[in-house]
Amino acid sequence: LTAPRTAPQAGAAQTEKPGIRAIRYDRYGGPDVLRLEEVPDPVPGPGEVLVRLHAASVVPADWKVRAGLLRHLFPVSLPKIPGRDGAGVVVACGPGADFAAPGDAVCVVAQHVEDGTCAGSIARPAHAVVPMPAGLSFAEGAALMHAGICAWIMLVETARAAPGMRVLVHAGAGAIGGLAVQLARHLGCEVAATCRAANAGYVEAMGAHRVLPYDRADFAAELRERDLVLDLLGGEVHARSYRVLRRGGHMVRLIAAPIEDRAAEHGIRLDLARIHDEPHALRAVVDLAGRGVLRPQVAALLPLAEAAEAHRRLEAGEVSRGRIVLDTQA
Numbered sequence: 417l418t419a420p421r422t423a424p425q426a427g428a429a430q431t432e433k434p435g436i437r438a439i440r441y442d443r444y445g446g447p448d449v450l451r452l453e454e455v456p457d458p459v460p461g462p463g464e465v466l467v468r469l470h471a472a473s474v475v476p477a478d479w480k481v482r483a484g485l486l487r488h489l490f491p492v493s494l495p496k497i498p499g500r501d502g503a504g505v506v507v508a509c510g511p512g513a514d515f516a517a518p519g520d521a522v523c524v525v526a527q528h529v530e531d532g533t534c535a536g537s538i539a540r541p542a543h544a545v546v547p548m549p550a551g552l553s554f555a556e557g558a559a560l561m562h563a564g565i566c567a568w569i570m571l572v573e574t575a576r577a578a579p580g581m582r583v584l585v586h587a588g589a590g591a592i593g594g595l596a597v598q599l600a601r602h603l604g605c606e607v608a609a610t611c612r613a614a615n616a617g618y619v620e621a622m623g624a625h626r627v628l629p630y631d632r633a634d635f636a637a638e639l640r641e642r643d644l645v646l647d648l649l650g651g652e653v654h655a656r657s658y659r660v661l662r663r664g665g666h667m668v669r670l671i672a673a674p675i676e677d678r679a680a681e682h683g684i685r686l687d688l689a690r691i692h693d694e695p696h697a698l699r700a701v702v703d704l705a706g707r708g709v710l711r712p713q714v715a716a717l718l719p720l721a722e723a724a725e726a727h728r729r730l731e732a733g734e735v736s737r738g739r740i741v742l743d744t745q746a
């Protein structure tokens with residue numbers, strides 16, 4: 417734990433609020449640029465609440481932003497606290513913030529261009545705060561938000577998935593893919609999913625009717641006439657995915673490995689899901705989790721101080737079966 421960057425003024429030390437612990441980086445680079453520091457406890461502004469965070473998830477874009485790979489998309493200012501989502505308890509309300517009260521358990525989101533959730537607390541406005549679904553742990557609440565929003569936007573807002581649709585979900589053992597499998601099944605779709613063979617039982621338990629192990633066989637040789645593909649991977653998986661769609665079918669992708677758009681040639685529609693944090697999406701996700709439809713998966717729970725290890729594992733492709741989550745109070 418390093419000292420606060422700004423030393424308290426002489427004579428002011430006794431009135432100074434105690435700081436909080438946060439993970440920060442002040443330059444782009446490998447996981448080692450992440451440092452556990454003491455920073456000032458945020459003060460909730462007008463319309464904001466202060467949330468004492470208990471959990472923050474680590475998402476793939478966290479390491480990509482930290483490595484400087486997404487500067488064109490997310491122009492962050494340094495030093496930066498990473499963390500796209502989290503869960504905790506409201507401890508104070510700023511002027512006019514009557515949408516939550518001290519003691520409320522909540523889930524929060526933060527954009528990559530803002531200071532994030534890998535910290536002891538965060539101040540957030542109404543549009544970035546939702547009640548924690550009953551029955552979830554803080555770690556599950558953190559694992560739910562960004563992944564659930566992506567799955568919901570892909571399937572509901574972008575693909576308009578409907579009962580009977582034949583869907584292929586790639587990366588079904590990942591955080592987003594696992595929730596997408598659950599949601600597609602809930603929506604009445606016939607769900608196939610890809611994952612490594614060792615995760616086949618796990619992805620079936622998420623609700624997949626059929627699992628295609630990417631380390632054993634080529635999904636494109638086994639599937640045909642799909643109505644919808646959710647492409648979370650891009651690259652060569654994207655290239656092969658055209659073959660499994662019927663003409664007039666739909667591929668919905670996320671930003672991942674570079675792709676070549678061959679939609680016209682194959683007579684399909686290709687859309688990039690526009691991921692946003694609008695309140696209706698947040699509410700839809702917590703509602704689905706509250707009803708037990710979405711069951712967020714926690715791959716590992718690490719103390720805040722091990723954020724660099726969490727980034728390293730994610731970057732190395734070692735995280736499977738859900739989100740890696742940091743205990744922000746441990």
Ligand SMILES: NC(=O)c1ccc[n+]([C@@H]2O[C@H](COP(=O)([O-])OP(=O)(O)OC[C@H]3O[C@@H](n4cnc5c(N)ncnc54)[C@H](OP(=O)(O)O)[C@@H]3O)[C@@H](O)[C@H]2O)c1
Pocket residue numbers: 475476477563566586587588589590591592593610611612615630648649653669670671672673689691735736737738739
């Ligand atoms: N705005 C956006 O467009 C946006 C937003 C969020 C995320 N994303 C991107 O979406 C992707 C998924 O995010 P996530 O959070 O779900 O990641 P994640 O939890 O790290 O999941 C990665 C999963 O990918 C699976 N995988 C790797 N290679 C595969 C292959 N050839 N076939 C099938 N599955 C394979 C792995 O499955 P196994 O464990 O079975 O090996 C792993 O579980 C990331 O690339 C992320 O950057 C984009």
